[in-house]
Every structure is written in structure tokens, then in C-alpha cells.
Amino acid sequence: MDSRFAFERPTLPPQVRPADADDIEGMARVSVDTWRLTYAGILPESYLARMRLAAHEAQRRRLMGVSDAAHFVAEEPLTGETVGFASAGPVRAGDDALGVTSEIYELYVQNGFQGRGLGRGLIAAARAWLSARGHRGMIIWVLADNPARAFYQRLGGVPAGQRAIRVGGALVEETAYVWRDVG
Ligand SMILES: CC(C)(COP(=O)(O)OP(=O)(O)OC[C@H]1O[C@@H](n2cnc3c(N)ncnc32)[C@H](O)[C@@H]1OP(=O)(O)O)[C@@H](O)C(=O)NCCC(=O)NCCS
Numbered sequence: 001m002d003s004r005f006a007f008e009r010p011t012l013p014p015q016v017r018p019a020d021a022d023d024i025e026g027m028a029r030v031s032v033d034t035w036r037l038t039y040a041g042i043l044p045e046s047y048l049a050r051m052r053l054a055a056h057e058a059q060r061r062r063l064m065g066v067s068d069a070a071h072f073v074a075e076e077p078l079t080g081e082t083v084g085f086a087s088a089g090p091v092r093a094g095d096d097a098l099g100v101t102s103e104i105y106e107l108y109v110q111n112g113f114q115g116r117g118l119g120r121g122l123i124a125a126a127r128a129w130l131s132a133r134g135h136r137g138m139i140i141w142v143l144a145d146n147p148a149r150a151f152y153q154r155l156g157g158v159p160a161g162q163r164a165i166r167v168g169g170a171l172v173e174e175t176a177y178v179w180r181d182v183g
Helices: 019-037 045-048 052-065 120-134 149-154
Strands: 016-018 070-076 083-091 104-111 138-145 159-167 170-179
Touching: 016 120, 019 052, 019 083, 019 104, 019 170, 070 120, 083 120, 104 120, 138 149, 149 170
Parallel strands: 104 138
Antiparallel strands: 016 070, 070 083, 083 104, 138 170, 159 170
């Protein structure tokens, strides 16, 4: 077995695996595509239109260089195309007040591949990785107007707080979902 995946659980879909440098372009593409579709009408249109693949690739390369974070991809079984990804690691500063030690920083599944269990599989991979590192409790911040809130509730996340953040010049509300048990 791939040693980076020594914590693998049998519930993971076969197409979910740890990301590596070759996945950066695919992850950036999933990120730009899903932001534009999911956040249309939620975030400013001009901001979404200005998103550039190259900038997202550079940002992803930086994020993947952070040693205490983990990144997973879901790939299309026949073509190997990257169709989803998740990133997780220690909770960011400020959120530790909510009594959790870990965070899912990002989770995106390409339109057309949603509803096939890949989101659940990516979360399961991240949770197994966090659990193996002794984390207690996990948080994810979701835009309050994002229908994905129902997905996190379906997976047992409990609403735990609200905050306003500025994205592309607009003030938007986010909701925190918390899992007390990571494993
Ligand atoms: C939200 C997202 C990650 C979920 O991944 P997915 O692969 O579509 O979801 P899954 O197929 O794994 O669904 C798991 C369960 O959640 C439910 N679910 C998924 N999305 C849902 C939604 N929007 N509303 C209600 N339930 C939902 C599914 O019905 C399924 O339930 P079941 O296991 O009882 O049948 C994905 O749809 C996505 O990337 N959306 C666009 C981007 C986004 O919003 N990302 C989150 C940013 S915080």
C-alpha cells in the first residue's frame, strides 16, 4: 500500500487518493470551475470572472508546500482526470476557541461528478488522516448561502457559529460546522 495512505479506511471510494505535485493543475481547475458555478449570485460576478487558473495553480503549489496539511484528490476512474479535492490540517488561528483542533480548509467536487459519493469519500480520507494525527474535533467554514450546508449536515456536522468575511469586495456570511469526533 502507498505509505502516505497507511491510514486508509475501507469506506473510501477507490478513486480518492493523496494528492501530489502532478495534481496541482487539475486541482486548480476544479477550484476555478466550482467557484464560478457554485458562487454565482453569492460572490461578486466581477471577482469570479477575474479568477485565473495560473494564479490558482501558484496558490495551490504554495499550499501544498505547507508540511502540516494534507491534500486528497478524487479522479475520474477511466481518464484519471482530477474531479475533486480536499485539503485539511490544524485549525487556523482563532477557530481553536470552538474547541476543535483541525479543519477542512477546502472541499470541491467538479460539477457533473457531484452526488456520486466523492465528497463523502474526500471527507473520509481527510478525517482518517486527521484522526491518525490525534486531532480532536474538526471544523469547516461554509458560505451561509451555499447549498453545500445541507451536505455537511448530512455528514453529521453541527452548526457552531457565524462570521462575516470580505471576498472580492463583498461582505458575506459564513457558517461553521463542527464535528466533535474526527475519527
Ligand atoms: C458539496 C460537495 C463537496 C458534496 O460532494 P458530493 O460528491 O456532491 O456529495 P456526496 O455524493 O458525497 O454526498 C454525500 C451525501 O450528502 C448528500 N448531499 C450532497 N450534496 C448535498 C446538498 N447540496 N444538499 C443536500 N444533501 C446533499 C448526498 O445526498 C449524500 O447523502 P447519502 O449518502 O445519504 O446519499 C460538492 O457537491 C461540491 O463540491 N459542491 C460545489 C462546491 C462546494 O460547495 N464546495 C463546498 C465548499 S465549503
